Amino acid sequence: MARIIVVTSGKGGVGKTTTSAAFATGLALKGFRTAVIDFDVGLRNLDLIMGCERRVVYDFVNVINQEATLNQALIRDKRCDNLFILPASQTRDKESLTKEGVERVLGELGETFDYIVCDSPAGIERGATLAMYFADDAIVVTNPEVSSVRDSDRMLGILASKSRRAEAGGEPIKEYLLLTRYSPQRAKIGEMLSVDDVQEILSLHLLGVIPDSRAVLNASNAGSPVILDEKSDAGRAYDDAVRRYLGEDVPHRFIAAEKKSFISRLFRG
Amino acid sequence: MLDPSQAYDVPFEIRAGSFNLPVLKLTSDSADAIAGLLAARVQQAPDFFRHAPVILDLHELATRDQVPDFDALLQILRGSGLTPVGVRGGNAEQNAAADAAGLALLAEGKHHESHPATESPQPTPEPIRPPRQGTKIIDQPIRSGQRVYANDGDLVVIATVSPGAELMADGNIHVYGSLRGRAMAGVKGDLDARIFCLDLQAELIAIGGHYKVSENLDGTARGRPVQIMLRDNALIIQDL
Numbered sequence: 001m002a003r004i005i006v007v008t009s010g011k012g013g014v015g016k017t018t019t020s021a022a023f024a025t026g027l028a029l030k031g032f033r034t035a036v037i038d039f040d041v042g043l044r045n046l047d048l049i050m051g052c053e054r055r056v057v058y059d060f061v062n063v064i065n066q067e068a069t070l071n072q073a074l075i076r077d078k079r080c081d082n083l084f085i086l087p088a089s090q091t092r093d094k095e096s097l098t099k100e101g102v103e104r105v106l107g108e109l110g111e112t113f114d115y116i117v118c119d120s121p122a123g124i125e126r127g128a129t130l131a132m133y134f135a136d137d138a139i140v141v142t143n144p145e146v147s148s149v150r151d152s153d154r155m156l157g158i159l160a161s162k163s164r165r166a167e168a169g170g171e172p173i174k175e176y177l178l179l180t181r182y183s184p185q186r187a188k189i190g191e192m193l194s195v196d197d198v199q200e201i202l203s204l205h206l207l208g209v210i211p212d213s214r215a216v217l218n219a220s221n222a223g224s225p226v227i228l229d230e231k232s233d234a235g236r237a238y239d240d241a242v243r244r245y246l247g248e249d250v251p252h253r254f255i256a257a258e259k260k261s262f263i264s265r266l267f268r269g
Numbered sequence: 270m271l272d273p274s275q276a277y278d279v280p281f282e283i284r285a286g287s288f289n290l291p292v293l294k295l296t297s298d299s300a301d302a303i304a305g306l307l308a309a310r311v312q313q314a315p316d317f318f319r320h321a322p323v324i325l326d327l328h329e330l331a332t333r334d335q336v337p338d339f340d341a342l343l344q345i346l347r348g349s350g351l352t353p354v355g356v357r358g359g360n361a362e363q364n365a366a367a368d369a370a371g372l373a374l375l376a377e378g379k380h381h382e383s384h385p386a387t388e389s390p391q392p393t394p395e396p397i398r399p400p401r402q403g404t405k406i407i408d409q410p411i412r413s414g415q416r417v418y419a420n421d422g423d424l425v426v427i428a429t430v431s432p433g434a435e436l437m438a439d440g441n442i443h444v445y446g447s448l449r450g451r452a453m454a455g456v457k458g459d460l461d462a463r464i465f466c467l468d469l470q471a472e473l474i475a476i477g478g479h480y481k482v483s484e485n486l487d488g489t490a491r492g493r494p495v496q497i498m499l500r501d502n503a504l505i506i507q508d509l
Contacts, residue, residue, distance in 0.1 A: 150413050153431045157412030201431060201449070203410060 002035075002110040005117050006135035006173075008159075010151030012122030014143045015180040018216055019238075020119035021049040022227040023139065026242030028083035029227075032114035035074065037105075038088035039131035040121035041096055047087040050077065051223025061089035064101030070108050079228065084113075094127040102130050124158060134164050137174045137245075139207060143181045144193040149201055152177075156202065176207035178241060183212045184257040195255050208241030210234050211254040290354070293346075294326040298337040304345045311349045319350045324375060325367075328358030336363050339370035404440075411436065411450065418456075432472055441465065453480075454497075464497040469506070479504055 007020040017040075024036035038046035041061060047053040052075045058068035063086070070086075077083035086105075089096065109116050120131035132138060138159050142152040159173050160166060166173070179198060187194040195209060210216075215232030219225060227242070229235040233254060240250045297303065311318045323346065330337065346353045355373030356364065364374050405419035407426045413433030417424060424438035427445045434450030436442050442454045444466040455462030455477040462476050469490040472483050476499045486506070494509040 150431075150433060153413040154433065156410075157415040157431075157434075160409065160412070161415070200447075201429075203429065 002106075002113040002116045003136045004106060004110075004134055005115060005137045005139060006120055006132040007117060007139045007141060008120040008128060008132055008155050009122065009141040009148070010124060010128075010155040011143075011148045014141050014148050015210070015216070016122070016141050017045045017049050017119055018220065018226060019139065019141050019178060019180065019210075020046060020117050021225040022235075022238040023242060023245075024115070024117040025077070025080060025083060025225040026227045026238060027115045027117070027246075028077070028080045030242065030246065031082065033082045033112065034115045034117065035084045035086060035109050035113045036117040036119060037086040037109075038119050039097070039127050040119065041088045041127060042090065042093045043121065044088040044090040046119050047075075047085065048223060049220050050085050050225065052077070052085055052087070053223070056087045059087045059089040060105070061092045061096045063105055064096065064098060070105065079224075094121070094125060097126060097130050099130060099133065103134060106134050124154065128155075129158065129162060132159055132163055132173075135159075135173050136165075137176065139176050139178050139245075140202070140204065141178050141180055142198060142202070144179060144183075144187060144195075144198060146193070149193065149198055153202060156204070175204050176245065177202055177204035178207045178210065180210040181212045182209045182254065184255060188257045206252070207244055208237055209252060209254050210237045210241070290322050290324050292324045292326050292357075293353075294329060295337065296329045298330055298335040300338060300341040300345060303342065307345065307349050315350070320352055321350070322352045322354045325353060325356045325372070326358050327356050327360075327363050327367075331358060331360040331363060334360070334362075336366050339366050339372065343370060343372075405438075410446075413450070438462070451475075460499050465494075465509070467494050468492050469495050469497075474504065476504060 005023070007016050007023065009016050020036055024034050028034040036046065036050070037060060038044060040046070047056055055075050058073035060073070062068040063070055063073045074084040074086055077085065106116060118131045118135065121127040140152045140155060142148050156175060159175060163173055165171060177198070179195060182195070183192060186192045195206070199206065211233045213232055213234035215229050215234045216226050219229055226232065226234050227238040230239070237254050240253065243250050295303070343353055353372060355375045356367040357375040359367060368374060404423045404425055405417070407417060407424070408428060410428040411417060411426060411430045411434040413431045416435040416437070419438035419440065421439045423440040423443065424436055425443045425445075426436065429446040430436060430444055430448050430450040430452070432449045436444070436450065436452045437456050438454050439457045439459060440454070441462050442452050442464045444452070447468040447470055448466040449470045449472070451473040452464050452466075452471055453475040454464050458477050460477040464474055464476065469486070471486065474481055474486070474497050476497065479499055479502060481504050490506050496507050496509055497504055498507070
């Protein structure tokens, strides 16, 4: 039975899709058969970030409506054999998602996959609540600013009360915090919240801190998950986060402001 | 089909029921004055008075020791379409007269002392305050958007309360963590309720409807154990 991971945030534009793509790729690179599902029906993005937008034939809603089989809709990643993408429909809306349909698709995927990563849409409406409903683990993506932290907090409240695990009264969803777009320099001078500030409010297990990096935008534009850019700090930070998720004890990087040497200042400006 | 007479093995059951009835508060024992005003009222709203059961409140007359002529009164009321069913608040003499005229004697909590228990065979009135249902204890963080209400009791939170979260209690509220959301104690009007917390950063605090928003809370109470209570209709924050 696969473990279902939801990548969620409440707020939009914080890096859910980037994280879903990177995290799913990371798990697949570690040898796990992984599927990543785009729940953002109507605003399909994951296929772009994964670089498979030109191979989309059938989508999630087709499978839910039983107009296509799962095998017809799943797109195998070209870089990694263990990785499959189930794209969202661009022509429908979130109402096309039904709880029974999502449960059936996840159940069918669960038979052959190790991990299923659900890329949640922003908001707390149907798409987002269905993306998290069946989850075992939740990665809450948060930017170091107050509105994102508050929305994440709200999402954590929903995770704790309106999921299948919460309704069954079993073990609750495991919640992880992933702080993205972090700039230690700006946090140090008080321009953004620090890791400690965020942790004080959310008090969650910190899965990783992804530094604010040009590599993320470059990777998105190139349609290649940033985790594949091993030279970039963001790519390495995602790799650390995946390893921490899998139980490795990896020290946190990118939290403290680096001291720039005189020469590097001279050259980087 | 089942014969209805066999559906029950007893001929009747006694059940409690509560009804809202109009009360005619008598301020005069003059049958003529009552008849005049009643005729005018009935004309205004004939449907309201048709077959309406009505209670006669004798409290005002009891203070003046006036005993109305119940037979004449009943005739007037029934003539107007009303169905008088009983009296309340009368003294011993009035109650005896009402009883003789075939009216029920209704008990009423407020005027209980005016008619002894022997004269009011009605069931005892509801207790004014239901018993407290005990304390509600929460040991998980209360997140933005979550609401917790301790009905008829205290609320104890052994975790942080996030901004945008809402705590409500009929009794006191205790927060053993940072209180960053809203906390409303004594929401059913208990002005003696208090709020206790280890770190006051609340968006709003309220006791029995008297509230303060964070703009009016000086940040000085941050990080210290404090209690909040109501004194002379103003919320005061005290160090513990």
